[in-house]
Amino acid sequence: MAKIVIEGVRKSFGGFTALDGIDLEIRSGEFLVVVGPSGCGKSTLLDLLGGLSRPTGGRILLDGKPVTGPGLDRGIVFQQYALLPWRTAQGNVEFGLEATGVPRRQRGARAREFLDLVGLSGFEDRHPHELSGGMRQRVAIARALAYDPDVLLMDEPFAALDAQTRESLQDELRRIWQSTGKTVVFITHGIEEAVYLGQRVAVMTSRPGRIKEVVPVSFGECDALLGEALRSSPEFARFRHEIWTLLHDEVARARQLEKEAVAA
Amino acid sequence: MTTGTDITAMAAAGVRTPAPRAGTVPESVPRDLSGNGTGNGDEFGTGSETEAGSGSGSGSGNESGSVATAAPEAGAPGRGAAAALKAVRALKAVFVRTVAVLALIALWEVAPRAGLVDATFLPPISEVAVAWWELAGDGQLAEHTQASLTRSLGGFGIAVVVAVPLGLLIGWYRPVAKVLGPLLEVFRNTAALALLPVFVLLLGIGETSKVSIVVYACVWPILLNTISAVGNADPTLVRLARSMDLSTPRLFQKVILPASVPAVFTGVRLAGAVSILVLVAAEMIGAKAGLGYLVNASQFNFAIPQMYAGIITISAIGVAFNQLLVTVERRLSLWRVPASS
DSSP states (O other): OEEEEEEEEEEEETTEEEEEEEEEEEETTOEEEEEOOTTSSHHHHHHHHHTSSOOSEEEEEETTEEOOSOOTTEEEEOTTOOOOTTSOHHHHHHHHHHHHTOOHHHHHHHHHHHHHHTTOTTOTTOOGGGSOHHHHHHHHHHHHHHTOOSEEEEESTTTTSOHHHHHHHHHHHHHHHHHHOOEEEEEESOHHHHHHHOSEEEEEOSSSBOEEEEEEOOOGGGGGOOHHHHHTSHHHHHHHHHHHHHHHHHHHHHHHHHHHHHHO | OHHHHHHHHHHHTTOOOOOOGGGGSOSOOGGGOTTOOOHHHHHHHHHHHHHHHHHHHHHHHHHHHHHHHHOGGGHHHHHHHHHHHHHHHHHHHHHHHHHHHHHHHHHHHHHHHTTSSOTTTSOOHHHHHHHHHHHHHTTHHHHHHHHHHHHHHHHHHHHHHHHHHHHHHHHHSHHHHHHHHHHHHHHHTSOGGGGHHHHHHHHOSSHHHHHHHHHHHHHHHHHHHHHHHHHTSOHHHHHHHHHTTOOHHHHIIIIIHHHHHHHHHHHHHHHHHHHHHHHHHHHTSSOSSSHHHHHHHHHHTTOHHHHHHHHHHHHHHHHHHHHHHHHHHHHHTTTOOOTTO
16 A cells, blocks of 8 residues: 655746656555655655645645645654754654653653664763764664654665765664564665665656656565675676666766756 | 755745854854953953863873773882872963963062062052952952942843843844844944943933943843854754654744754853943943942052052953853853864
8 A cells, every 4th residue: 555645746946846747656664765866856855755845736645645744654864863962862862752742751761762773772871972973873763763653754864974884774774674664765866775775766867856767676585685795696786787777867967957057 | 956955945845044054053162252352251262271171181180090990900109100190280280271370470570679660550469469458358349349240240130131032032033133133233343332421321320321331232242142043053953843843932942942052152151251341441430339430549549559459350250250151151062062073
């Protein structure tokens, strides 16, 4: 059953069209990755899903009901972590719980439970500036999970991390997704990341953003593999190449558009 | 590019226009005394720096202590040496912090005695100390200090109570902030003392005009810092709160307010210095009590050591007040990320 339905969604700002005619269905419990060249409106799409902005045309349905604004049925993980610097890791996770009205006494235990889930037991009392980038993003993920949204919207969450941290967080995320059964919409510009994480990968065109193709990713018997074993498998390379080919022209076109914009 | 569309998306969604990422730490890094030219503040800037230095000094002292415990075979002598090292470090820190002041005192004592300056106009500091002691003994000093502190703390307090909420309000309603911005700049850059005659004209020569001028001078740094603090609240945090469907009052309470505390307090600290500076000057005109009056009247009566005694008292109060506010500020900004990140 479709969890999210995007129907002919268009978004323009003034005379500038960011998204045009987006059609996409996301199944319940699915891990969908959206990949596209920079400036193609990926983040705009995520804002629309999160209810932070409204589409200019078309509509977005969540569980069959149109999205009219933000809600706690969707949790967003931002690229810049968006942690409250004056709160500890624990306090940051509790922040989401305060919004949902979880009773004060349950918040502490719940926050600890989710910090444990992302592997941060023992770091509850650290402030964000005392944590590494990877740890900060783990806190942000714990926060988004703790108030138990059905849908997790992730906006290039690992883009600011170094390669090793990114890969270990990708594994964590797969594990968490498998154990919680959340519907995940994951935005990235990394092809490997898309292939590694996604059940399906939606490739976007450069401006105005459209869905060029949706590639189902399945490794057959290799599906149980993790990490380097999966990344070095021939199936992985095949998907990687397929998506690279789809993106290649778009990236070139995006670069051209960018040049023209700067020259103008 | 993506961020570009992000920004427009937010603007279209009626979310506050984000300031550039770098701008999220405003004139903050408050410890470097953003835009404070007063000698008072500057002195204190270095003061707090050296203190931070000594803090890390004692930190490394602890480190050496833990090294000693980590290597127990070094035994008691090693531990003793570590303790001695720690003591030496502490002494060194004290020396670094006081040497310049001590040098000034020494120079003040020696120069008049050696005839380098006219001892009539700059008596040696020992004579000033005697005069200070006499003033303290006969209760004059206490009387004048009390008069001054009542006025400056009163004015300062009123300014804090008025300017912080007002600043939060103006900062929150961005169009209002835009409209009022230039006007506030004009007021802030009009030297408060230039307006003293106006205050005297309107409010007379008594307490009201003196407290009012302190209020006036203190309001601007607090107001402007508060407005910019609210405006510079991290836009990602605002988005986060919006994505959680937080109501506006809750967003204000849970995100904007705590995010603004350090910058607001920088304004409060600047106002603290201003409150004493302005008051002393105001007391030199038409007052019958107060430290400014004491300094002025002593000069008038050619009681030069008493004049200097008054001046020293004023700077001591300024330093103490600033130190107090710096301590509170640091307590409130513990979470602040070091400037590097």
